[in-house]
Amino acid sequence: MKRTSSVKSKTKESKIKYSEVPESSIAISSSIATASYKENSITMTAYYNSKDQLVEIAFTSCPFEINRRIIQAINICLPFHKFLHRLRIKRSLTQTVLYEISKLLPHSNITDVCLDDNFLPQGNYYLLLDNLNNVQNLSLRRCDINDEACKSIANKMNFGCPASNTLITLNLASNCITDIGATHLGMMLRQNRTLLYLNVSDNKITDSGAINILNNFRVFPLTKDEIIARNYRKVQFFKKRNELYRKYVNEITNRLREEEEKENINSFRMLLKGERIQKRKTTMVMKYQLEEGPRTYPIIKCFEELSVAEQAEKMTTEIIGEFKDMYDDNNIIREDGQIYAIGNLRLSYLNLAYNNLGYFSVRKIYDVLKYQSNINKPVHCSGLLKIILEGNNIPDDCEELRGIQYFLESAITENIPLEVTRCKSSLKSRKKLNNKNMQII
Known part of the structure; x- marks a missing residue:
C-alpha cells in the first residue's frame, strides 16, 4: 500500500486527497493516497504492508530540497512505527538532512537506506555509519562519490567500527571512484568479515585497483x-x-x-x-x-x-564467549616465522562491470577462485559466488574465463543445502517414474 502526502515546508497545515488505483509499486495492497503538487509542498510516499503497518518512507519526486524539520518529525513518530525499515530519498538531500538522518538511525529499526542520485559537495556520507545502528543495506548510486568520500566510507567499515558488524550490502555504482578509492575498499575488505555484497560498477577502476581489491580474497601476509x-x-x-x-x-x-x-x-x-x-x-x-x-x-x-x-x-x-577476531587462530597460517591471513572468504557478490578492466583482472580472479575452491572455509563463509565483469575490455573467450565459470558453478553447488538437493533428486526420480508409467500405459 502506498500513501503519498503533501507536506508544506513553511506552514503547519497540510492537505491530503485520497484516491484508489489498481496496484501499488510493491504489490502489497491496492490503495494509494495521492496529493496535488504545489510549488511549496514536498511529496512523501508511505508504503504499508498487508497489515496496514508502515514499512517504508520515500521522497522521490520532490521539486526542491527537503527541510530538516520533516526528518525531525519522522524521528518523533518512530516509536509508533516499529515496522518502518526502509528510507529512500532521491535528488533532494542536503547536508543538514543527512545529519538529521544520522541522528535518527541509532534508535530506529531502519535497515535499508537508499540515497541514490543525491550529490553532496562535502561527500560526508560516512555520517550514516558513524554510530551504532541497524543499517544493513546502503545504496549510494550516482552520488558523484570520489576517492576521498570512498575512503571515508571504507574507514567506517574497518574492524572495530560499528558498521563492520551490521552492514551487509554496499552499492557504490556509477560514481567517480578510481584505483585510489578501490585500494581503500580493498584495505577495508582485508579486515571486514560482515559485508556480503559490494557493487562498484560503472566507475573508473583499472586493473591496478581491481587487483588491490582481489588480493584480499586470498592468503596475504600480516604487517607488523x-x-x-x-x-x-x-x-x-x-x-x-x-x-x-x-x-x-x-x-x-x-x-x-x-x-x-x-x-x-x-x-x-x-x-x-x-x-x-x-x-x-x-x-x-x-x-x-x-x-x-x-x-x-x-x-x-x-x-x-x-x-x-x-x-x-x-x-x-x-x-x-571465546576470542573472535579477523586474525584469530582459525583465520591465520604460520609458515617460516611469518603470519599469513587466509583472506576474506565472507564476501560472496562482487560487481566490477563497466570499468576499465583487462586481461590481468581476469587472470587475478581466476587465481582467487582457484585458491578459494581448495581451502577449508570457516563457518558461514562461502567465498565468492558471483562476479560480474561485463562492459570491460576483456577477452570474449579464454581459458581463464572458462575456469572462472567452472569455479563459480562449483561454489554455488557446494553451498546449496543438502535437503534442497535431495528434494530436487527426488522430484527428478518421480518425473522419470511418471514418464515410464505413461509409456507403459
Whole structure:
C-alpha cells in the first residue's frame, strides 16, 4: 500500500486527497493516497504492508530540497512505527538532512537506506555509519562519490567500527571512484568479515585497483602493525575475561559462605560421611546481574559436581564467549616465522562491470577462485559466488574465463543445502517414474 502526502515546508497545515488505483509499486495492497503538487509542498510516499503497518518512507519526486524539520518529525513518530525499515530519498538531500538522518538511525529499526542520485559537495556520507545502528543495506548510486568520500566510507567499515558488524550490502555504482578509492575498499575488505555484497560498477577502476581489491580474497601476509593490533586486542579480551572470572569466583564463594552459616555445618558433614545414608545433593540458586542491563539471570548448579573454579569458568564463557577476531587462530597460517591471513572468504557478490578492466583482472580472479575452491572455509563463509565483469575490455573467450565459470558453478553447488538437493533428486526420480508409467500405459 502506498500513501503519498503533501507536506508544506513553511506552514503547519497540510492537505491530503485520497484516491484508489489498481496496484501499488510493491504489490502489497491496492490503495494509494495521492496529493496535488504545489510549488511549496514536498511529496512523501508511505508504503504499508498487508497489515496496514508502515514499512517504508520515500521522497522521490520532490521539486526542491527537503527541510530538516520533516526528518525531525519522522524521528518523533518512530516509536509508533516499529515496522518502518526502509528510507529512500532521491535528488533532494542536503547536508543538514543527512545529519538529521544520522541522528535518527541509532534508535530506529531502519535497515535499508537508499540515497541514490543525491550529490553532496562535502561527500560526508560516512555520517550514516558513524554510530551504532541497524543499517544493513546502503545504496549510494550516482552520488558523484570520489576517492576521498570512498575512503571515508571504507574507514567506517574497518574492524572495530560499528558498521563492520551490521552492514551487509554496499552499492557504490556509477560514481567517480578510481584505483585510489578501490585500494581503500580493498584495505577495508582485508579486515571486514560482515559485508556480503559490494557493487562498484560503472566507475573508473583499472586493473591496478581491481587487483588491490582481489588480493584480499586470498592468503596475504600480516604487517607488523596488524600483528601488534591483533595481540593488543587479544590481551584486552583476556584481561576483561579474567576480571569477569574473578568477579564470579568471589560471588560464588561469598554465596557459599552465607549458605554455610545458615545451616548446621556439623550435621551437614555427618550426612556426607555416612555410608548408609544416601548422599544429599545441595542445589543452590544464584542470581547475578549482568553489566549490560538490569536483568537478572538465575543459575542453578550442583556444587557436588562442579567446583567453584569450574562454575566460574562456565559462567564466564557463557557471557563473554571465546576470542573472535579477523586474525584469530582459525583465520591465520604460520609458515617460516611469518603470519599469513587466509583472506576474506565472507564476501560472496562482487560487481566490477563497466570499468576499465583487462586481461590481468581476469587472470587475478581466476587465481582467487582457484585458491578459494581448495581451502577449508570457516563457518558461514562461502567465498565468492558471483562476479560480474561485463562492459570491460576483456577477452570474449579464454581459458581463464572458462575456469572462472567452472569455479563459480562449483561454489554455488557446494553451498546449496543438502535437503534442497535431495528434494530436487527426488522430484527428478518421480518425473522419470511418471514418464515410464505413461509409456507403459
